[in-house]
Amino acid sequence: MCLLVVEDEFTTQEVWQQIENLHKITGKPTEEFKVVLPLRHKPEESYPFKCCTVERLFSELAEKRNVMATNQRSADETHHQTSGAGSRGPTDNRKRLKENHSNKVNLVLLGLSGTGKSATGNTILGKTKFESKASSVPITTECQEAETEINGTCVRVIDTPDIFDDEINSSVKNQHVTQCRRLCQSDTCVYLLVMHVSRFTDGERDILKKFEKAFGPEAKEQTIVLFTRGEELQSAEMSLEDFLQDCQPGLKNIVKQCGGRCVVFKTKPPDQHQVAELMQTVNMMINKQQKQ
Template sequence: MGSFFSKWQDGSNETKDRQPAADNTSFLMKCVGLQCLTGPHTDEAKTGRHTGTTVNLVLLGMAGTGKSASGNTILGQKLFVSRPSSTPVTTKCQAKQTEINGVDVNVIDTPDMFDDDIAPSVRGKHVQRCKQLCESGPCVFVLVMHVSRFTDGERDIMEKLEKAFGREVRGRTIILFTRGNDLQQAGMGLEDFLHSCQPDLKKMVEKCGNRCVLFENNKSGSDQVEKLMTVVNTILKDQNNF
């Protein structure tokens, strides 16, 4: 499993169409003990990486949480199918590429592969395909959750992720909460939400090293993507990948 997480590709990737993200001021949002830290993106953070490295962002989570929409926000364009539906829209793993501040980013959208109703053989195929799409470089898992909903199926999702991808997944996971506007309308911030959320959700956040970001996928602008990428860079540096 270690080789899956540590594979590198020395600039030999095929050149693919990318949509550059705007280079705005970025922030580090790492909620530790309900304390959110923010700070500007330094030159070292922008340049302290290996040329030719592709960072893989794997979007995981239950159906309807906004994985595809979040992928489109990261990409800066609508490349994944995302629409309201009573049935899952994404049925297979797929990848699209972009470039963010000079870094090649491979965004991988996935179906709800941890639904208890999915046959183990189907789940195994999704996991294997996801691993194949991550072979271009280091991998960070983005667990997408609806900020206004926490289901029974999500309570043990970290254990399912570890079973599928190995124990390393815990140190490489960021929780991305969607529907940030719901908090804004309630006069709350992410810190307020985490302070008052269910105990099981708090435990999940702690298991992920308190790494959380908040997305509003109907919002234009790249600040929220910059926040996500700052946390991604922190993970990769901690893992000696940058």
């Protein structure tokens, strides 16, 4: 696949010129180049080149990956049958991520009470499945799940109660963690560490330690920090980069430990564009880890 990713201000003429240059350099026919359009642009028939959106590209890649995985599985089954290999041993999440070429992903919402996990879950799902409201007591008290499909990927959203609260009995928290791990047993699991953009509390300072204790030391390799109340950044005319640059060292460290993967969300009003950006980050992380 020869992909030419273009920026927002592209002109048809410039892009075509580039395709011709690439054709001269590589010898590949111009029809083999596909232009990946910036977000918000829709493929138009008037373009003289093949083009697609990032979302469409990811679903095409996922389809191709599925076909390859099916072929690989058939080859593996043949090999197992001929070599008489026994059943597979237990798989950890990282191994599952590498092996899992299916088109399914679990998104697990984690974070303190009131940070907006349930509201974020509803935004991802595009419908209200989880109760979300302002409250001084936790509203979500059990792990819950709901599914949707986003650009060909089956996304299971898992909403959780606050499992980091020191006030809550540890056996209750362990039950939530066990339930959450059970829900994530099959398919790739991506953790979304949900934090309020303008509040970094003492309870969040050692959140990664508690998180690792619950889900294992490698879990942060599959984590994206998701900041809610993005509209507060918008009204302060700040980008996520500006915010991260000026934020507290403790928060900077959390983002750093999560590989710098972070997104910003606003749920009032919900905006599906931010869901597409989140899925882009999810897919990039999964693709990168599968290559490692």
